[in-house]
Amino acid sequence: MSKYLALPLLAAVLLQPVAAAVLSPYQGSGCRYEEDVGKDGKPEGKGVWSCRDGRSYTGGFKKGRFDGKGVYTVSAGEEIFLEPFSSGSSKFRDMSLDGTFKDGFAHGKITAVKDGSPLFVMKYDRGNIVEVKLPKKAAKAK
Known part of the structure; x- marks a missing residue:
């Protein structure tokens, strides 16, 4: 009987939601992270990483890194480089x-x-472009 009472307690501990937090600075001076963090204090789950220079990422994180579906944005004043892509990349502007x-x-x-x-x-393999295509609407317009 006591093992059946322990199951709900164990489930409650294992299913604890990740805590929300603000990490500042995070991945560079002028950058911060907001939302879910894991037990290790690193971004885990859904969150927003943003920097004063205009770079930002909204989406999934795992072990403190971009992981899952997300949107990485760069302002007109900054640049991003598309290969290999990481948070410190530079070259293209305002996209x-x-x-x-x-x-x-x-x-x-x-x-x-x-x-x-x-x-x-584009199709990427761990930050390296393996294929580039025009979007379907743009390809039809030609």
């Missing part, structure tokens, strides 16, 4: 990268968007 990330890198399908319009669709 968002919408797609999937793994271990801090773009991984899988990423759509580059500027002013609300898709520019191109």
